[in-house]
Amino acid sequence: MANTACFIIVSRNDIPIYEAEVGSAPKKEEAAHKHQFILHAALDIVQDLAWTTSAMFLKAVDRFNDLVVSVYVTAGHTRLMLLHDSRNEDGIKSFFQEVHELYVKILLNPLYLPGSRITSSHFDTKVRALARKYL
């Protein structure tokens, strides 16, 4: 499992709808802020990069110091973004694919307004389990 990892889902309106610190490093609020700042900044690059490829998994798109941002863009332009320090690209790809499936299930919920915050605790548990498995 990666030492540092911050997973975030950004809606097509650029609102973070799900955030999770999935790293094994002890959690610090300062670090969490920093991670979000990096992820937020990476959106600019994702925005351009997403249209240059047909693949959903954009691999590592951005980095800051030793932290790398990997992004997976769904068809609805929801972005699954992971900030990590490990280089396990295959694991990250599988992680994104499985989270995407979970996200689609959330979308299928008629009571969920697309673009609003994901509050399902089940989703959270599953995502964390996937993070332990793949990262």
Place this chain on the structure above:
Amino acid sequence: MEPDVSMETGSMIRIAVLPVGGAIPHRQLREYAAMLGRQTRIDLSSISSFYKEHQKSPFAHQPWETGCLRFKYMLGGAPPSPWEDFQSCRKILAVVGLCHCPSSPDLDLVADQFAAACKGYSSALAKRCFAFCPTDSQLEDDGKKRENIILFPPSDRQTQEFHMLTMVQDLAATLLMEFEKWVLRAESTGTILKTPLDSQSSLGSEEVIKAKKRRLGRAQKTIGDYCLLAGSPVDANAHYSTAIELARLTGDVFWHAGALEGSVCALLLDRMDQKDPVLEEEVKYRYYTVIQLYRRSYLQDNAQRVSTVSFELEAALKLARYLCRRELAKEVVELLMGAADGAKSLIDASDRLILYVEIARLFGTLGYQRKAAFFSRQVAQLYLQQDNACAAISAMQVLTMTSNAYHVQSRRANSKPHTSPHELGPSHGDGGKLHPQSVVSLFESQWSTLQMVVLREILMSSVRAGDPLAAWSAAARLLRSFYPLITPAGQSGLASSLAKSAERLPPGTRCADPALPFIRLHSFSLHPSQTDIIKRNPLKKEWWTGSAPSGPFIYTPFSKGGTTNTNKQEMTWIVGEPVQVLVELANPCSFDLIVESIYLSVHSGNFDAFPVSVSLPPNTAKVILLSGIPTKVGPVSIPGCIVHCFGVITEHLFKDVDNLLLGAAQGLVLSDPFRCCGSGKLKNVSIPNISVVPPLPLLVSHAVGGDGATVLYEGEIRDIWISLTNAGTVPVEQAHIALSGKNQDSVVSIAHDTLLSALPLKPGGEVTLPVTLKAWQLSMVDSEIDSSKSSGSTRRISKEGSSPVLVVHYAGPWTHSDQSNNTENSVPPGRRLVVPLNVCVLQGLRFVKARLLSMEIPARITDALPKQLYGDKNPAEVVSRDDSMVKIDPYRGSWELRLLELELSNPTDVVFEVNVSVQLDNRKNEHGMPILNHENADFGYPKTRIDRDYSARVLIPLEHFKLPILDGSFFAKDSRASDAFCSKVSNMAERSAKAELNASINNLISKIKVRWHSGRNSSGELNIKDATQPALQASVMDILLPDPLTFGFRLAKNGATAQINGFPEESIISGDPPSQCVNGSAVKCKGSISAHEMTHMEVLVRNNTKEMIQMSLCVACRDVAGENCTEGNNATVLWAGVLNDIRLEVPPLEEVEHAFSLYFLVPGEYTLQAASVINDATDVLRARARTDSPDEPIFCRGSPFHVHVVGTA
């Protein structure tokens, strides 16, 4: 590292700009610096006049026609760089002093100061001091010709700029000549050029040899730099090429890179205007080489002391800047990310700062705002690490720039002004019906965690920088947007920092960012004086009609299309009349919020708002009333409220809160501030279109004697006085009163005339109108409910809102004299005043039931005749003095008496007195004679007192209602009805008969008035109509219709006129002759009838119909036991004359006498009774007898008469 580097930097001549002499006012300094700063590019062609070629110029290929020199002004100068030798452009090559003469009168002193200042710049080749605004004396003094001080005579701006241009051109020429000198000297002598990179400590022989080898190459590179500065790229290129060759040969990597960099600069300068891809490729290729070379020149051993990393990064930044275009974004991002990675290896913190600044700028240029913001924040953090106010100010400014990218920008920075009323419309235009997706888009890019961090940093830096307004604004934004994420302690901390910042602000400071409380529009208080403005229809006399939908349908398909989409309601305010708006405030935080003042914010400038102050405890919401007065005619828009809270004045827009609530409803925002304060969900209130109209009259009503509800018992009649006052400034010229609401029929009369006569009602005028009310009956529904609640003592009170309402439509003059500019169609509107007649109806006397009693009282002849009863000839007076409840005259025959018994109960706690009166029309009595002077014959009966919680019965005799004649008129329809009876076919006829019957009953009942009094001034009438109807239903015919025949007996003693009069149905007011007879008989009868004596009697038969009646009459005499005493074996009465089967023919409305004699054998009580069988009865008679068979004989029986026979047996 240096900020703002680009590939062209190598060609720029650095000039230090220093203020000298006395302190220069900021404005002037700025102005002078700006004037100088504009002269950055000096064409070679323009300086040729100042240029003197002393010897052959080393710049052989100088482009005198197209070339130029580039100046870069360093305001305040710059410290010398250790890398000056490596890149000549880093040298300060000239010094310009700026002097403001008025503040430094002694020019000699200025010259000394300037000379001293120039000492710091050993590399400077030219020095000038520009002195502005010299005084006359200084101008005269100028004759001394001080070196380097140039006076700018005071003149207009254009002239001064021209002057400045000339001076700068002169400076440029001087510099060019100095460059030539330097190059010539360098070529001839050769200089030792060193960088910090070259080890200074150990000058071993090997090192010296190496240095010697390299010297030539370095010299060539430096000459190339000077060529560039002199604006001759071709020359520069030649020198650089040599230098590159030499550096490669000597392995001088660092200088190789420098020369290569210079060559690129020369290349770009040479091909200034063209940007073809080939060139770009070339530049890119060379620069990547440069970066590689710089990286190679990195020496591990002296990495602690000097590092070439900064050159590498600078080169990367230069390339990035050159490439910085959207199409090449990917490449630029790679370069910048590489540069950012290099930050770690930078030793100097300020280098890192510059690096981040440049990266942020380049990302910004690229359009990557979030990236730029990220690096700006890094810059700010570096600034904040330096512990001084200037750095804090810089940090604050940098952070403020990032606030846009993080969507936490201050509203002041928002470019679009919120004042425009049209901007406010759209969100309300759709009536709050936003599509969920567009709701989501309202909250785009809300990264709350980041926003909070950024705002907190802005707050911290601005506190440190000593900018209270920025601190206040940041704290306000933080508190308002993120209060749910902040702990109570944090909230209080923010509140105190708000207060602290406000202390340092001057009072009355405005801030664009609202803090707390949250304010939403609750409603527009619909004061009646505002709502009831009615458009006047000038064409109609009743101008108020047609303004409101008159029909029962709210929607009519015939209305004009334009009016259908008016989902924004209109509202009219009136100049000078206060208006009120309800707003709801919420304080979702955990501290007490004191709003020093809050008032409506109106941008249209025609409204005076009144401030109020509010205190909001933690976690509460409050609805408050804000008022104001419109001052001018025109539209009014209310976008929000101005709030003075935490020491700063802010404007709170309703729209923002509406959006927030919308987001909260969709779960997009953290929390709904109103719901967490316990306030309910409110419908989205749309701001109506408000227009202000000129003053109108204003009527104010109050009830005379207090506005409280008038307490009335059911049926009570009372006058209420309503006073109308014109409180406006315009006279009332038209007024009209109408009724509306429930129980309208309880208003008996309104004094319309009083109102009309008072018009026009001047401002301040008053008119008082009486309104007569009759309290209505409480509905049965009420009673049932209440009686079930508390049986027995039920007190019912009328429901609220059941009172009738007076509607006064009034208006001022048709046109306003002062509003001459108005178009003709703008008639000032009228108004409506609704005056509720506050009536509280209490349950009064309660009607329990009504019964019809019928009894037969036979006439009785005794000695004890009350003569006074007949003492008066005038029966009317008899009546008026008659105190007896029931007018029975038992001596005048016998009646079939019918009494209406009303049972009344008094459930109230006051005493009622009931007074029954029967109102008789001016009609004829049974005899067809007019009632004597009884135009309004009200028969008074004694008052009945009903104590509280008691019941009483009131008897109403019904004998007065007999019709005088039995004729077909009554049965006009009855004849048909009787047919209907026979056939039982026509339901319609039956129904009409019933209706007829009911009408007659109603007619009867309406004549009976039951009035009551209670206390001193309560009086009213009991409504018995409904109650008595069922009681009378069955027997109304018997009550109303007289018998066809009436019988009477009288004594005919000795042929005199003594008689026993007997017209049972005849009232006491029968005709004169009978009353005379009565009089006589009374005297005679005193003697009574004796046994054993022949008694002469007459029976009178009266025909009450209009037709001749043929009949056979029988007279029967019975004793007390009811035995017939004239027949049989033991008859006790002997008789003479005919008693049976007397054939009589009675003409219409006349009477016939038949005489006979009786001889009583035994004294005692006897009863005489006449009966007859009518032959050939008409339909009328049959109907009266209620028979349907034409063969059945009609039998008519008279009332019994008592005969008291005295004597001894």
